[in-house]
Amino acid sequence: MTAPNQAVDTSRPNSARVCNVLLGGRDGYDLDLLVARPLLDSQLTIAMRESRRFARRAVEHLCNQHRVHQVVELGCGFPLHPDIGEINADANNTARTLCIDNDVLAATHARAVLNGPNGVVADADLTDTTAVLAEITAVMDSSAPLAVCLSGTAELLADAPAVLGTLTNQLPAGTWIVFSHITDGIAGDDISSAVAALGDAGIGFHPRDRDTIAAMLAPYRLAAPGLIAPHRWRPADTEHATLRPLHPDTWDLAAYSALGQLPH
Numbered sequence: 001m002t003a004p005n006q007a008v009d010t011s012r013p014n015s016a017r018v019c020n021v022l023l024g025g026r027d028g029y030d031l032d033l034l035v036a037r038p039l040l041d042s043q044l045t046i047a048m049r050e051s052r053r054f055a056r057r058a059v060e061h062l063c064n065q066h067r068v069h070q071v072v073e074l075g076c077g078f079p080l081h082p083d084i085g086e087i088n089a090d091a092n093n094t095a096r097t098l099c100i101d102n103d104v105l106a107a108t109h110a111r112a113v114l115n116g117p118n119g120v121v122a123d124a125d126l127t128d129t130t131a132v133l134a135e136i137t138a139v140m141d142s143s144a145p146l147a148v149c150l151s152g153t154a155e156l157l158a159d160a161p162a163v164l165g166t167l168t169n170q171l172p173a174g175t176w177i178v179f180s181h182i183t184d185g186i187a188g189d190d191i192s193s194a195v196a197a198l199g200d201a202g203i204g205f206h207p208r209d210r211d212t213i214a215a216m217l218a219p220y221r222l223a224a225p226g227l228i229a230p231h232r233w234r235p236a237d238t239e240h241a242t243l244r245p246l247h248p249d250t251w252d253l254a255a256y257s258a259l260g261q262l263p264h
């Protein structure tokens, strides 16, 4: 078990702050910017941003089409407008959102924007699944539908398949998952060099192949259109005007996304 990081360490780059900059935020220190700036045009960044857009659409879809108003974001990062809590609250004024992150600065920012009585932020390490489940149990109504959002975070966990497996085994039947994951099975050279740059900065990043990602989601029944590149998942008409295709014919990105549900 790893204790949540309670100190703000500005002496080296940090995954939450670097990812915030890659996602379009402004919460990096100089050392984070040195790592993030060369990656801003990379396939990794494009896939991360589209994964974020996917997560927003999927949560909105759950709120509006499936009346799910309890959402747990695992690894919330620095919330970027519109964040998951805002989308959830906009859909229903009794919505509950639980944001979990082990970065003290990200959690502090999340606390500042997740206002209202129904938003809670917990400093917890996702690999401490007992603590994560205790937070979920404390905040959420076990008789109402629940969704967990694991988007853009599993790549930062070396043992993500085991962590998700343990959580999944203990989540209630019917729980939804909003999931996205960077892959190195597409644009592999680009992704590998971005991963190497992050690794040089001390940030472990773990893209996974499609089979591994599919296996992580095996307990869930996937909603249409299944496991797919994030920008292809029920795209909104107004998005993607600036998206740079990898291959004009396939229009793929180096990530997979899905919305799934544990069977009842």
Ligand SMILES: C[S@@+](CC[C@H](N)C(=O)[O-])C[C@H]1O[C@@H](n2cnc3c(N)ncnc32)[C@H](O)[C@@H]1O
Binding pocket: 015, 016, 019, 020, 023, 051, 052, 055, 073, 074, 075, 076, 077, 078, 100, 101, 102, 103, 106, 124, 125, 126, 127, 151, 152, 153, 156, 157
């Ligand atoms: C790229 S951000 C993702 C933010 C958001 N989910 C999104 O899609 O934009 C990943 C977040 O996961 C958090 N994180 C990484 N490892 C973690 C761990 N072991 N426990 C809790 N949070 C973790 C980082 O601090 C970071 O804020």
